[in-house]
Amino acid sequence: MSKEIVDKASAVLGPRIELKTIAQGAEAVVFSTRVHPYLPSGHEDKKYIVKYRPPKRYRHPSIDQALTKRRTLGESRLLAKLYLLEGLNVPKIIACDAYNGFIWEEFLGEELPEGYGFSNLKNFLWMYSAKDRNPHDDVVKRTLIRVGQQIGLLHWNGYCHGDLTSSNIVLENVEGSWQPYLIDFGLGSISDSVEDKGVDLYVLERAILSTHSSYADQYNAWLLKGFSDIYKGHGKIGQAKLKEVLSRFNEVRLRGRKRSMIG
Ligand SMILES: Nc1ncnc2c1ncn2[C@@H]1O[C@H](COP(=O)(O)OP(=O)(O)O)[C@@H](O)[C@H]1O
Ligand SMILES: [Mg+2]
Incomplete structure (x- = not known):
């Protein structure tokens, strides 16, 4: 520094x-x-x-x-x-x-126990993937569903984050449960574009995959569940929009895969 x-x-x-x-x-x-x-x-x-x-x-x-x-x-x-x-x-x-x-x-969040650093999502998942902890713990599940809901709310309301990594999500302990907060909107925007939303979801999926690979599929499934909950709460229109976002998310994934094959 x-x-x-x-x-x-x-x-x-x-x-x-x-x-x-x-x-x-x-x-x-x-x-x-x-x-x-x-x-x-x-x-x-x-x-x-x-x-x-x-x-x-x-x-x-x-x-x-x-x-x-x-x-x-x-x-x-x-x-x-x-x-x-x-x-x-x-x-x-x-x-x-x-x-x-x-x-x-x-200032949001706090120091995690045992030297796991600050309570952002990345460190939180590190802590739970340590060998004597159960990464499939209900706490992890509930927290990741809530994170997904926050992203769902952001997108549903017509905003995109632009840099949605697991260190740009901090967890604040509210009466014993972890509440996610989205931070760092330096690249954020007012945007209803499915492309921007698909990219947000992809960036977070990659972040989880690269730092918590053994449990990434489960973690990402919980995140998506929370995300989908918000859209599904808005009836037929919500369902239709969800389908659009998820299908674009899939396209972004395929593009990402192609790129990594070419190098
Ligand atoms: N409101 C906040 N409460 C607690 N920690 C924060 C807050 N904002 C930022 N931080 C910490 O500072 C780090 C960097 O802040 P961030 O806004 O993401 O800036 P950068 O553009 O450098 O990524 C975050 O990853 C987080 O650990
Ligand atoms: Mg940041």
């Missing part, structure tokens, strides 16, 4: 806000902090996420600023819209400084 980026973030946010680096991606750095961006102190029992898109030196400064502003605003707007959707779980957005590339949101 480059110290330069942390220094840059601190220079904009000021010395009051202590940052702990959580992740660094290609486009953004993600920090956590106990300081609320605008409320007076006294809220330190809560944690917040600060997502920062630092300037890219290889881009022309004015183009870079325009891009940063557009992406930060785009992600914030989408998050704010999704937050209002009944039943859909996404982090609550707290602040956005599009000019400087900052998004603040509530």
Whole structure:
């Protein structure tokens, strides 16, 4: 993690806000902090996420600023819209400084036991595929069905995620059961295209297959069950749309397979 980026973030946010680096991606750095961006102190029992898109030196400064502003605003707007959707779980957005590339949101999830890291779906499935645990546990089944339902809700309402990997789904323990939240809408969009939906489903299926291959078929079946539940809850129209999405999903799979055969 480059110290330069942390220094840059601190220079904009000021010395009051202590940052702990959580992740660094290609486009953004993600920090956590106990300081609320605008409320007076006294809220330190809560944690917040600060997502920062630092300037890219290889881009022309004015183009870079325009891009940063557009992406930060785009992600914030989408998050704010999704937050209002009944039943859909996404982090609550707290602040956005599009000019400087900052998004603040509530911190979701917790540390998993035994050093399995943070409670995203990937780590959760790792934990359950460890040898002395039962990967077919009801907890896994119930959780994956709920994850599928979240994706179903997102798609049914006309949105696509754009980067639906198992680390972009975090699990929050609510009264003893794991509730999935969809995060990282940097590539998300308002889209009712079956192609985008098929690709979302495919990306998640590949993510599960590549990290949890021994149980992937079962896991993916549970995810699809949850996804289908949502569509099936909308009568004949839901059924028809589900058929369309699943058939496109299958086409995307076949394309993916062809590509991997050619190399
Ligand atoms: N609201 C949040 N609550 C808890 N952890 C989060 C939250 N947002 C992001 N993270 C953590 O930071 C990581 C990277 O954040 P993400 O938004 O996915 O950025 P990137 O574009 O770098 O992938 C996530 O995989 C997750 O572990
Ligand atoms: Mg991510």
